[in-house]
Amino acid sequence: MSEHGGQLRKAASQYGMPLSDWLDLSTGINPRHYPIPEIPSRCWLHLPELDDGLMSAAYEYYKTQDLLAVSGSQQAIQALPYLRKKSKIGLLATSYYEHKAAWKAAGHEVVLLQPDEVEGSIESLDVLLLVNPNNPTCDVFSGERLEGYLKQLQNRGGWLIVDEAFIDCTSEKSVISFKARDGLIVLRSLGKFFGLAGCRVGFVHAVSSLLERMQQAIGPWPIANPSRYVAQCALQNTEWQQETQQFLHKQSEQLAQILSLIPSSVHRNTALFHWLKNDDANELFVGLAERGILIRQFTEPKSLRFGLPATNQECVRLKKALAEVLNR
Numbered sequence: 001m002s003e004h005g006g007q008l009r010k011a012a013s014q015y016g017m018p019l020s021d022w023l024d025l026s027t028g029i030n031p032r033h034y035p036i037p038e039i040p041s042r043c044w045l046h047l048p049e050l051d052d053g054l055m056s057a058a059y060e061y062y063k064t065q066d067l068l069a070v071s072g073s074q075q076a077i078q079a080l081p082y083l084r085k086k087s088k089i090g091l092l093a094t095s096y097y098e099h100k101a102a103w104k105a106a107g108h109e110v111v112l113l114q115p116d117e118v119e120g121s122i123e124s125l126d127v128l129l130l131v132n133p134n135n136p137t138c139d140v141f142s143g144e145r146l147e148g149y150l151k152q153l154q155n156r157g158g159w160l161i162v163d164e165a166f167i168d169c170t171s172e173k174s175v176i177s178f179k180a181r182d183g184l185i186v187l188r189s190l191g192k193f194f195g196l197a198g199c200r201v202g203f204v205h206a207v208s209s210l211l212e213r214m215q216q217a218i219g220p221w222p223i224a225n226p227s228r229y230v231a232q233c234a235l236q237n238t239e240w241q242q243e244t245q246q247f248l249h250k251q252s253e254q255l256a257q258i259l260s261l262i263p264s265s266v267h268r269n270t271a272l273f274h275w276l277k278n279d280d281a282n283e284l285f286v287g288l289a290e291r292g293i294l295i296r297q298f299t300e301p302k303s304l305r306f307g308l309p310a311t312n313q314e315c316v317r318l319k320k321a322l323a324e325v326l327n328r
């Protein structure tokens with residue numbers, strides 16, 4: 001398995017510190033997850049049923065019925081490359097690694113792009129795959145631009161895949177509002193905003209013919225019943241969703257203030273994480289890890305990603321540790 005955030009056990013053993021002492025800021029997952037309801041025993045005892053209410057909750061939340069439920073958007077990421085003949089795929093050079101890995105593993109040609117190269121490359125691509133907002137660089141592509149890219153690709157049987165794992169707090173920017181049509185594939189996740197990464201639930205928005213092919217490729221019951229139940233509750237709870245948006249916004253502002261201590265050439269954020277370009281990324285990563293704070297480090301370009309602290313106490317701990325590391 002490739003590097004991901006959230007590998008706290010590895011860090012705990014590497015730095016010789018008990019798991020419980022760590023502050024894990026290494027992912028972009030909401031630190032205050034949707035509270036897990038009591039799971040009815042029938043969920044454990046029966047095979048999942050398609051009319052159990054999950055899809056209706058998803059239709060309401062995503063405002064479209066052209067959806068397929070998958071075992072985390074990762075399952076769709078793995079399946080998509082096998083639904084096309086050998087193609088040329090363009091994606092951002094610094095982005096969620098699993099996309100590149102999946103298309104390469106399936107034998108496609110992968111072209112790595114900088115954000116300002118996307119426009120000029122479309123003519124030569126069969127598939128353009130963008131994570132919007134991008135993880136970790138926070139680049140954002142407007143709906144207008146994406147619509148333009150889609151038209152160009154669609155004309156020659158191409159695909160535009162938009163991975164919107166981190167878009168829930170800015171859902172007005174989501175292209176899930178685009179009518180399902182040939183060439184458009186949108187991925188959504190319950191792992192980030194809802195904080196339910198372990199639940200393994202995601203959705204794909206596309207035309208029904210493509211959803212049917214994906215459904216066949218992944219087989220029946222991709223999502224276990226208990227996960228379906230929790231996901232349905234989370235998608236229906238609009239009160240929790242609104243409160244959580246406000247909470248995340250507040251935490252992100254606090255984090256921005258703390259991170260302003262670090263002299264960085266670029267500092268950007270999404271609602272769920274901040275990204276800083278810094279030549280001393282490794283020193284900062286190690287210094288924080290020695291103090292039991294795990295963040296995510298990238299080497300190309302040298303940069304750091306910070307997830308949101310859950311409490312004021314965690315903010316204070318991070319600020320103190322950062323001041324120590326920066327002043328040594």
Ligand SMILES: Cc1ncc(COP(=O)(O)O)c(C=O)c1O
Nearest residue numbers: 072073074096135165189191202
């Ligand atoms: C950009 C992006 N897309 C998709 C995923 C996969 O998420 P999940 O399978 O939990 O929906 C991740 C996980 O880190 C991610 O960062």
